[in-house]
Structures are given as C-alpha cells and as structure tokens.
Amino acid sequence: MTRVLRLSLWQWVFGLVMLAGTYATYIRVAHGLGGSTNLNDQFPWGLWIGFDVLCGVGLAAGGFTLAATVHIFNLKRFEPICRPAILTAFLGYLLVVLALLFDLGRPDRIWHPLIMWNTRSVMFEVAWCVTLYTTVLALEFLPLVLQRFGLRTPLRWMRKVLIPLVIAGVILSTLHQSSLGTLYLIVPHKLHALWYTPLLPLLFFVSAIAAGLAMTIFESWHSARAFGRQLELSLLAALARVLAVLLAFYLALRLLDLARRGALPLALEPRMESFLFGLEISLMLLPMLLLFRRQVRLNPAALYASAVMVIFGFVTHRLNVSITGMEAGSGVSYLPKWTEVAVTLAIVAMGFAIFRFAAGHLPVFEGARITTEEEDRRAAAAPGDAWTPAPAEGD
Amino acid sequence: MARAILFDSTLCVGCRACEEACAGRWKLPYGEDIAAEERISERKLTTVVTHGERYLRRLCMHCLDPTCTSVCPVGALEKTGLGPVVYHEARCMGCRYCMLACPFQVPSYTWSARLPKISKCDMCADRQIEGQPTACSDACPTGATITGEREELIGEARRRMAAKPSEYHSRIYGLREAGGTSVLMLAAVPFEELGMNGRIPEEPLPQLTWRVLAHVPDVVALGTVLLGGVYWITHRRDEVAAAESPKGGRR
Ligand code: SF4
Ligand code: SF4
Numbered sequence: 001m002t003r004v005l006r007l008s009l010w011q012w013v014f015g016l017v018m019l020a021g022t023y024a025t026y027i028r029v030a031h032g033l034g035g036s037t038n039l040n041d042q043f044p045w046g047l048w049i050g051f052d053v054l055c056g057v058g059l060a061a062g063g064f065t066l067a068a069t070v071h072i073f074n075l076k077r078f079e080p081i082c083r084p085a086i087l088t089a090f091l092g093y094l095l096v097v098l099a100l101l102f103d104l105g106r107p108d109r110i111w112h113p114l115i116m117w118n119t120r121s122v123m124f125e126v127a128w129c130v131t132l133y134t135t136v137l138a139l140e141f142l143p144l145v146l147q148r149f150g151l152r153t154p155l156r157w158m159r160k161v162l163i164p165l166v167i168a169g170v171i172l173s174t175l176h177q178s179s180l181g182t183l184y185l186i187v188p189h190k191l192h193a194l195w196y197t198p199l200l201p202l203l204f205f206v207s208a209i210a211a212g213l214a215m216t217i218f219e220s221w222h223s224a225r226a227f228g229r230q231l232e233l234s235l236l237a238a239l240a241r242v243l244a245v246l247l248a249f250y251l252a253l254r255l256l257d258l259a260r261r262g263a264l265p266l267a268l269e270p271r272m273e274s275f276l277f278g279l280e281i282s283l284m285l286l287p288m289l290l291l292f293r294r295q296v297r298l299n300p301a302a303l304y305a306s307a308v309m310v311i312f313g314f315v316t317h318r319l320n321v322s323i324t325g326m327e328a329g330s331g332v333s334y335l336p337k338w339t340e341v342a343v344t345l346a347i348v349a350m351g352f353a354i355f356r357f358a359a360g361h362l363p364v365f366e367g368a369r370i371t372t373e374e375e376d377r378r379a380a381a382a383p384g385d386a387w388t389p390a391p392a393e394g395d
Numbered sequence: 396m397a398r399a400i401l402f403d404s405t406l407c408v409g410c411r412a413c414e415e416a417c418a419g420r421w422k423l424p425y426g427e428d429i430a431a432e433e434r435i436s437e438r439k440l441t442t443v444v445t446h447g448e449r450y451l452r453r454l455c456m457h458c459l460d461p462t463c464t465s466v467c468p469v470g471a472l473e474k475t476g477l478g479p480v481v482y483h484e485a486r487c488m489g490c491r492y493c494m495l496a497c498p499f500q501v502p503s504y505t506w507s508a509r510l511p512k513i514s515k516c517d518m519c520a521d522r523q524i525e526g527q528p529t530a531c532s533d534a535c536p537t538g539a540t541i542t543g544e545r546e547e548l549i550g551e552a553r554r555r556m557a558a559k560p561s562e563y564h565s566r567i568y569g570l571r572e573a574g575g576t577s578v579l580m581l582a583a584v585p586f587e588e589l590g591m592n593g594r595i596p597e598e599p600l601p602q603l604t605w606r607v608l609a610h611v612p613d614v615v616a617l618g619t620v621l622l623g624g625v626y627w628i629t630h631r632r633d634e635v636a637a638a639e640s641p642k643g644g645r646r
Contacts, residue, residue, distance in 0.1 A: 034506030044491035074629035105489020116469040123468035
C-alpha cells in the first residue's frame with residue numbers, strides 16, 4: 001500500500017515537473033532568452049550551462065570509465081554495471097544536447113562547428129568531442145538493442161569494432177571532460193581565485209571520473225530498488241574504494257594548488273564565496289573519509305549516502321566555477337529565473353524516466369553483456385530467446 | 396598597416412557626439428534616455444562613462460590577438476589585417492562564449508530578438524577600408540577621439556605625455572593590456588579609477604587556453620598507444636590461459 005502511494009507521489013511530481021517544463025519551453029520559444037532567463041550582457045552563462053551542460057557531461061563520465069575497465073583492462077566482473085553506466089552516459093549526452101538547444105541563441109545552427117572550424121577554440125574542440133563521443137556511445141549501446149531484437153549479423157560486426165570504439169571513447173572523453181575546465185582558463189580577470197587555477201582541466205577530468213563512479217553507485221542502488229533486484233554490493237564496494245582514492249587525489253590537488261597560489265586565506269573572508277567553497281570541499285571530504293572505511297562500503301545505505309554526497313559536492317564545484325566564482329568579477333549577481341529552473345528539472349526528470357523505461361525494456365541489467373559468437377550459435381540452434389529482458393516490476 | 400583609435404580622456408568634455416554618430420551609423424535610435432544609459436548594450440555600441448569631472452569612453456578595444464576571436468567555435472569573429480575585429484552574423488550560433496571571455500566585457504547580445512545576435516563596435520571597418528576615420532572620430536569636436544596608424548598614435552600619445560607630464564597618468568591603456576589593443580587610451584588618473592578592470596594580464600589571453608589545446612594531438616597519440624598496450628597485455632593473459640587449458644590444445 002505505502003509502496004503504491006509512494007510511487008504515485010513520484011508520478012505526481014514527475015507530471016508537475018514536466019508541465020512546468022513545457023510551459024517554460026513555450027516561454028523560451030515565444031520570448032527568447034531575454035524573456036526566459038535572468039542572463040544579461042554581464043552574465044551570459046547561467047544555470048543551463050553551469051548545471052545542464054557542465055554537470056551533465058561530468059555525471060555521464062561513468063560510461064567511459066566502466067567501458068575502459070571492462071573492455072580494456074579486462075576486469076570482466078564489472079560487466080553487470082558497465083551496461084547501465086553506458087546507458088546513463090548515452091542518455092546524459094542526449095540530454096546535454098537538448099539543454100544546449102535551449103541555451104544557444106540560434107539552436108538551428110547547433111551544427112555550425114562541424115563545418116565552420118576554429119581550432120583555437122576550446123568550445124570548438126568540445127563541440128567535436130561531444131558529437132563524436134555521443135556517436136560512440138550510441139554504437140556502444142547498439143549491441144543491446146540488436147540482442148534484444150535478435151539481429152545477429154550486425155551484432156557480429158559490432159563485436160569486431162567494439163575495442164577501437166571503446167578506445168576512441170576514452171580518448172574523446174579525456175579530451176572534452178578536461179576541456180570543460182579549460183573553457184574557464186580564459187577568464188583569469190573574472191573568476192574568483194578560489195576557483196581559477198591553471199589546473200582546472202585536470203580538476204575537471206578527475207572530478208568527472210569521481211562523479212561518474214558515484215552516479216554508477218547511485219543508479220545501481222535505485223534500479224535495484226525499482227526492479228527488486230539484488231544489489232551488486234561487492235562490485236559497488238570495489239568502485240567505492242577507487243572513488244575514495246580518487247577523491248583523496250582530487251582534494252590533495254585542489255588544496256595544494258590553493259595553498260601554492262596563496263588563495264587559502266580567501267576562504268576565511270566572510271563572504272558568500274567562502275561559504276560555498278566550504279560546502280564544496282566538505283561534500284567531497286566527508287564521503288572520502290566515509291568510503292575509506294570498509295563498513296561503510298559494505299553498507300548499502302551508507303554507500304548510497306556517500307555517493308549522493310559526492311554528486312552534490314561535484315555539482316557544487318561546477319556551479320561555483322560557473323556561477324558563484326564569476327559573479328564578483330562580472331560585477332553582477334545572478335539567480336536563475338523560474339523558467340531556467342523548470343527546464344533544468346524537466347530535463348533531469350526526463351533522464352530518470354527514459355532510464356527507467358530503457359532499463360525495463362532492454363537487457364541492461366541481469367548480467368547483461370554482449371554475447372559471444374558461440375553463445376549466439378547455441379541460441380540460434382535452440383529455440384527461445386536467451387535475452388528476454390527482466391520484466392519491469394513494481395510500476 | 397594597422398589602424399587604431401586614440402582616446403584622450405583629458406580632452407573629452409562628455410558631449411556624447413561619438414555616441415550619437417555611432418548610433419547613426421548603426422541606425423539605432425538615440426535620445427536622452429539612451430544617452431543616460433552609461434553602458435554598452437545592444438542599444439549603444441559605445442558609451443561615455445562619467446566619473447565625476449572625468450569622462451572615459453567604452454567601446455570594443457579591437458585587441459591585437461582578440462580573446463573573442465580565439466574562443467568563438469565557429470570563427471564568427473575575425474581580426475582583420477587593417478585592425479578592426481568584425482562579426483560575421485551568418486556563422487554565429489549564439490553560444491555567447493565571446494561575451495564570457497572578452498576581457499573588456501564588450502560584446503552584447505540582442506537578448507529578446509527572435510533571431511538574436513552579437514552586437515559590437517566594428518571600428519567602422521567599411522570606412523577604414525576607404526581610408527576614412529571612424530564615425531566617432533569624425534564627430535568628436537575636441538579631438539579626444541582620433542583615428543590613425545597604431546604606431547603613429549602611440550608616438551602621439553607619448554608626445555602628449557612628455558609635453559604635459561603633470562596632466563597625464565603615466566600609462567597608455569591598450570599598449571600592453573591583453574597583449575595590446577587597437578584602441579589606445581590616455582587619462583589623468585589610473586584607469587582602475589575610471590572603471591577599467593585592473594586584473595587583465597599583459598599576455599594575450601588566447602595563450603592560456605592554447606597552451607592546453609596544443610596537447611590534444613599528444614593525448615590522442617599517447618592515449619591510443621597506452622590503451623592499446625593495456626588491452627594487448629590484459630587480453631594476452633586470457634589467450635595464454637585458454638591455450639594452456641586442457642581443451643585449448645597446445646599441450
Ligand atoms: S575588446 Fe573584447 S570584443 Fe573587442 S576585440 Fe577584444 S576581446 Fe574582442
Ligand atoms: S556567440 Fe556567436 S560570435 Fe560569440 S562565440 Fe558564440 S558563436 Fe562566436
């Protein structure tokens with residue numbers, strides 16, 4: 001009974017969010033960026049870039065991390081969480097492109113960087129990498145669709161190109177994940193010293209991997225609940241350990257860099273920036289300390305809570321770079337308009353909904369992996385489909 | 396030959412003739428209300444800013460190595476050989492990175508337009524080609540704004556400072572800021588007191604991102620080799636194991 005009630009509550013929330021998002025979309029189309037955002041000449045990038053794009057891309061980093069773990073490093077035991085991670089990444093990138101359509105002044109020209117080149121531009125590099133990597137993700141994801149519909153010949157081709165694809169995916173990701181940080185290297189005169197550092201590309205890259213792992217834990221936990229499955233606790237605990245080490249590395253870099261540049265005292269000034277800086281660091285430090293403990297890693301609730309903290313810490317850092325840290329230098333303060341928030345929430349909600357749908361209808365979980373040639377042959381010989389997906393329970 | 400503008404704040408009387416001439420050239424409405432907005436926007440591409448008794452003009456500085464040109468993903472902003480930095484509207488996709496990155500906070504956006512675009516001073520590029528001074532230089536009654544060759548204008552600025560050292564702050568703004576600009580400014584007081592950003596480095600800003608971007612080929616080459624190597628090693632173990640297993644055959 002309570003379960004039914006809770007689900008329908010979420011469905012209500014989802015409906016309302018989508019409704020608000022639709023109305024906000026109408027305002028964006030009818031009244032342009034001027035009518036739908038609080039952006040202005042002094043503050044041209046807001047929530048849609050800061051959250052939807054910068055955070056969206058970072059949170060999708062689990063895809064390339066796990067693809068590399070399984071297919072390059074040959075750690076096959078991580079296969080069960082690799083598929084969902086690739087699905088998350090693919091959805092994540094599609095939603096980032098959607099968000100860009102909202103943010104660009106001329107969304108009809110989103111393809112321009114593909115034919116109008118400026119190789120000195122970081123944005124140009126990001127545009128190319130994101131386009132190529134989204135294609136790679138689609139191809140990495142394709143085998144699941146092919147398996148679902150029993151299309152064995154194209155599946156055989158896909159297997160042959162899988163490894164080069166994964167390698168290309170890792171390289172493309174390394175490039176554009178760090179380039180999102182490079183974007184801000186051009187504003188030393190605007191970005192607050194607590195965030196401006198030549199290390200931004202490295203910090204963005206490392207924090208993206210951390211956030212990608214945290215997202216993988218987060219979504220495994222949720223889908224385990226939604227589909228009444230067993231949590232792959234030993235795998236997630238192993239990820240969590242890597243995550244703790246990554247966080248330690250990230251924090252060491254971050255703090256040593258601040259100390260070297262003499263920016264640490266700025267954190268003590270009684271200002272908004274200092275508070276949000278403190279929040280950002282705490283939300284990384286606390287889960288790091290927790291995840292170094294075995295009891296925490298093996299306790300689903302504590303593991304989940306730590307992953308959520310990492311995600312929030314990551315988001316706080318990116319919003320600090322793109323918004324908090326840019327306000328003083330731009331001479332204005334910025335708070336997103338309701339329409340900006342509504343569109344963002346709708347995009348996040350869509351992400352959850354599509355993930356849930358795909359997870360229910362494609363062989364994403366339940367030991368899903370790309371079948372081998374031999375298994376195909378056996379399946380072809382024996383009637384019955386080995387890849388019927390687990391029915392989605394509890395809707 | 397690179398053209399440039401020299402603005403001498405000590406000669407400016409705040410009559411705003413430059414603003415009006417600029418509005419006329421861009422066919423923008425101009426009146427007292429717009430004159431009172433002392434900020435560059437889609438409504439005025441240049442403005443006079445009042446600081447007590449002193450006036451300073453704001454306009455695109457037409458940097459020698461422009462940040463806006465380097466950041467634009469589609470090459471919509473171009474530094475012409477003659478000096479002006481011009482905008483090609485047909486390429487622009489409205490990402491607004493140029494606005495974020497410009498060290499002088501110059502480019503504006505037509506936020507409410509159905510097909511929005513960047514608006515920015517173009518140093519009267521068409522007039523420059525014909526060898527004419529900019530519309531603002533033409534309109535200036537006191538000679539506070541003049542157009543000329545950059546080298547000559549730097550010489551002129553130095554002469555003015557040498558002739559009346561007590562009337563000038565000892566710096567030509569734009570000589571080195573952001574790697575140098577095609578708009579040069581003189582004033583009686585430090586430029587920070589007139590609202591200019593004091594944190595702009597002397598190195599051209601595009602260098603900051605280029606230093607990282609230049610490594611893209613390295614990442615691609617090194618990444619391919621490394622990942623390929625790791626793949627070979629980790630999968631070799633499997634092959635060996637398979638070959639050595641009883642069913643595998645070799646022994
Ligand atoms: S002042 Fe700004 S808009 Fe003008 S050329 Fe320099 S970077 Fe570009
Ligand atoms: S807004 Fe237009 S001109 Fe400015 S960087 Fe983006 S594409 Fe280039």
